[in-house]
Amino acid sequence: MPLTPERLQDAYRQMLVIRKFEETIRNLYQQGKIRGSFHPCVGQEATAVGGCWAVRKDDYMTCTYRGHGQALAKGLDVRAAMAEMLGKSTGCSKGKGGSMHFTDPSVGLLGANAIVAAGVPHAAGAALASQLQKKDNVALAYFGEGAVNQGVFLESLNLAVIWKLPLILICENNLYSEMTPSHETTSVVETHKRADGFGFESIQVDGNDVEAMYNAVESAAAKARAGGGPIYIEAMTYRLWGHMMGDPEIYRTKEEVAKAKENEPIVRCGKRLLELGCTADDLTRLDSEAEAIIADALQFAESSAVPEPADAFTDVFI
Amino acid sequence: MPNITYAQALNEALREEMKVDPRIFLMGEDIGHHGGIFRVTKDLIDEFGAERVRDTPISESSFVGVGIGAAMAGMRPVVELLFMDFALVAADQIVNQAAKLRYMSGGTVSIPMVVRAQQGGGRGNGAQHSQSFESWLAQVPGLIIVAPSTPADAKGLLKSSIRDGNPVIFIEHKLLYNTKGDVPEGDYSIPIGKAEVKRDGRDITIVSYSRTLLFALEAAETLSQKGIEAEVIDLRTIEPLDMNTILESVKGTGRLLIVHEAHSNCGLGAEIIARMYEQAPDTLIMPPRRLGAKHVPIPVAESLENAVLPQTSDIIQAVEAMF
Known part of the structure; x- marks a missing residue:
């Protein structure tokens, strides 16, 4: 199903929900209401929405700590996500996982991970399960280009090809591995070329174009569902904020970031909607709808109870 | 009661469980036609096929990780590490992932996976093929660890481990595989957590x-x-x-x-x-x-x-x- 102009409006609103979610978290963080670290995905909303919307709810997905957008796009309830950030008992992990571990298997979200490549074999395993169960589910694994130098990533590429897994690897290449330019630390920084070397079918797409992202993942999923094996998608994007709260961003110039803002996915999607016949009022309405979803989630999260100390001792074993 | 070896007892446990539960599959190095270096998976590939008795590359972290993902998606993987020493190669997947994903998800996912490995010395295998890791692993909340000493316990405990629903580290010993003992006929299991x-x-x-x-x-x-x-x-x-x-x-x-x-x-x-x-x-x-x-x-x-x-x-x- 192509991303029709009507659905593109929904995608625009979904990207705004993600953007506003991250902005709200930043505010809460600055107020000292968020514990631990927060790794924002601002600027990378199109890879999340384009990718996750191109597959089914019962398809699997893993991602990393920069995965708030992907989790929400896959269907994680915004209220449960916000409550988890605030360490509430109504959070998706009852306050036990926090920012880096959003999980909801009911929407196929097998977990965000704090180890950059660790979720890749999990997605491969879910893809293997689908293959063994003779189902047509596919698995998406999101990771950054900073993950391609971990051994388990390279091992998983090999496994996916030899077992012809229905697996779609999505590398969000945002040019920086944490706080270091990736070209300084990566032998072949165009990561899809590495995947080629493993025998993957691979493509590079404009990750800030939600339609391009959607189309790439949709056709990859069709191929994988039909038993055609894994596909590697390198989505070129840009992280507009720092690696995490407190990142002084000495590795790039303000000019570079300002220039990247001209190409950021929400601005671009807005322009595209105007071309397709939407009015400025339509965009304002979509913005207000996203705002309301976030306000509701924040109200829900703030009014939720904190977990009881005794809850620390449950959910270890089944 | 039949008198069989520890390795045969494990083989029986795997065969009997795989017959009744199609979710179970095996992964590991040389476990298919070779039957495992200590013959624990001998002939299982003939009965269950290469899909369910799956030879892996020498990539411990990824195939343990694949086991975790498959377990979250409804399967019951039994993963074999050739030597327990290689658990360190897969340490992130065992310690940071398998042991913690259920907890970090607030109990919404579970990892019904068994990681089998033989450990220990006495055979001159040297410092990277003879270690015993149960004390290290027992430091990690979220793992069940079993270490049977007899064929009967090995069979009964492997059955319980596969049925358990949690990540289980199943410790075998390279010098126990050829030891013999009486093993009850028919289906039985030995409870986890009982000395x-x-x-x-x-x-x-x-x-x-x-x-x-x-x-x-x-x-x-x-x-x-x-x-x-x-x-x-x-x-x-x-x-x-x-x-x-x-x-x-x-x-x-x-x-x-x-x-x-x-x-x-x-x-x-x-x-x-x-x-x-x-x-x-x-x-x-x-x-x-x-x-x-x-x-x-x-x-x-x-x-x-x-x-x-x-x-x-x-x-x-x-x-x-x-x-």
Whole structure:
């Protein structure tokens, strides 16, 4: 199903929900209401929405700590996500996982991970399960280009090809591995070329174009569902904020970031909607709808109870 | 009762469980047509096919990770590590992932996966193929750890481990595979978390498991001729630890010796002694002792390896020193 102009409006609103979610978290963080670290995905909303919307709810997905957008796009309830950030008992992990571990298997979200490549074999395993169960589910694994130098990533590429897994690897290449330019630390920084070397079918797409992202993942999923094996998608994007709260961003110039803002996915999607016949009022309405979803989630999260100390001792074993 | 080897007992457990539960599949190096280096998966590929008895590349972190993902998606993987030493190659997937994903998800996912591996020395395999890791692994909340010593326990505990629903580290010993024992006919299982008194005695409690359990039983026979009756407890499960069976036994004997092949330093023996003092210090008539590998890597030459790993003679000596 192509991303029709009507659905593109929904995608625009979904990207705004993600953007506003991250902005709200930043505010809460600055107020000292968020514990631990927060790794924002601002600027990378199109890879999340384009990718996750191109597959089914019962398809699997893993991602990393920069995965708030992907989790929400896959269907994680915004209220449960916000409550988890605030360490509430109504959070998706009852306050036990926090920012880096959003999980909801009911929407196929097998977990965000704090180890950059660790979720890749999990997605491969879910893809293997689908293959063994003779189902047509596919698995998406999101990771950054900073993950391609971990051994388990390279091992998983090999496994996916030899077992012809229905697996779609999505590398969000945002040019920086944490706080270091990736070209300084990566032998072949165009990561899809590495995947080629493993025998993957691979493509590079404009990750800030939600339609391009959607189309790439949709056709990859069709191929994988039909038993055609894994596909590697390198989505070129840009992280507009720092690696995490407190990142002084000495590795790039303000000019570079300002220039990247001209190409950021929400601005671009807005322009595209105007071309397709939407009015400025339509965009304002979509913005207000996203705002309301976030306000509701924040109200829900703030009014939720904190977990009881005794809850620390449950959910270890089944 | 059929008298079969430890390896055959494990093979039967896998075969019987795979027959009744299509979610179970096996992954590991050389487990298919080769049947595993210790023959535990012998002929299973003929019965269940290469899809369910799956040879892997030498990529421990990814295939343990694949097991985790498959488990979250409704399968029951049984993953074999060729040597327990390679658990360190897959340490992130075992420690940071398998053990924690359920907790970090607030109980919304579960990892019903068994990781089987043989460990231990006595065969001259050297420092990277002879280690025992149960004390390390027991430090990680979220893992169940079992270590059977007999064929019957091996079969019954492997069945329980596969059915359990949690990540289980199933510890075998390379020198137990060819040992024989009576194994009940038909379907049975041994409960996880339950130790067993393998020999009754009134004078001292010896706690052990895996291969050193056989040494403890051997030592107990010699000690009996010298007038010391040792009660020998086989822990069978390391985590959760069945402290009650130990406390009950020491109530009768007043003396406690723990024997394991893992290094003594910061080991399970120390843990059991600490719990003993926390929970029932008054039942001890003298300070308890522990025997484990001495604090050096495991050497190859027989004379060296025997000097490092606890032997039957060391157990006899340790017990006699307590009288």
